[in-house]
Amino acid sequence: MPYQQQIPCPHCQSVILFDAKLFVSGMRFRCSNPDCNTSISISPTSLNQAKDVFENYESQKQTILQKSHSN
């Protein structure tokens, strides 16, 4: 489900919608306010750290969900 998350735009406080998976792969996301030309991305200095944590978090989530399913 893309663009399910949001952070406030640091410039106009409108919403910047983003997809975490794309965000941690370096993609830039634009402010939803058409008059605000702001976009945001994770700095290359933090990209690896963010990507690692995101991937660990997602894989742990899947493991928990699979374990708890029973029939």
Next chain:
Amino acid sequence: MPGPALLSMAQQFSGLPMKSLIGGPLKAAAEANALMAHTQTEFLLNTCFQPPAQDGTRSPIMIDMIIERAIINADGTPQEKPAQTKMNLPLLTILPLNSLAVDDVSVDFEMEVKSSFSNEKENSSSTEVGAEAKFSASAGIGPFSVEISGSVKSTSKTASSDKSHYEKSNSAKYNVHVHAGQLPLPQGVTTIIDAYSQAIQPIQIEAEKS
């Protein structure tokens, strides 16, 4: 001939441990929920927060973000190079956080109770009599004589059968299905994340005058 007494339907069901049949899976689901919440919390504390300070407080791990703003010239044309600023954001705010929890537990219990009793009694008797004897006698009175002969045959046969039939079957099928899914975050957690996000303060690292 009296047959075995049949159990009433109510009696058949009253022996079922309904409390454990239903309560067991629900208790297991509650325990699974607690475990999932604990595992998630541990993970977030360990990966998104600094190790606890002496007073036990933890600060969030921050990541660097780059904000770009296109600059529009007075004549309406965009500048080639956008203004770039930097800000810090808690790592926690970019994770797709969801509460993992058991969202569905279904207990299917199917029981078939079948009892039947039948008593067939069949009596048949047949009697066949055929006695066979031969006799003869003669008597004479004067010049006359009489001769009598005859035969008697007798057979006897008796058959009797008694059948009784009793059938009882209990079959039970018990299915427990537990499904865990992703639920929206509790209000308290979203409030904390909102507070982090609202505190975003960009720091300008490079800008071009418009």
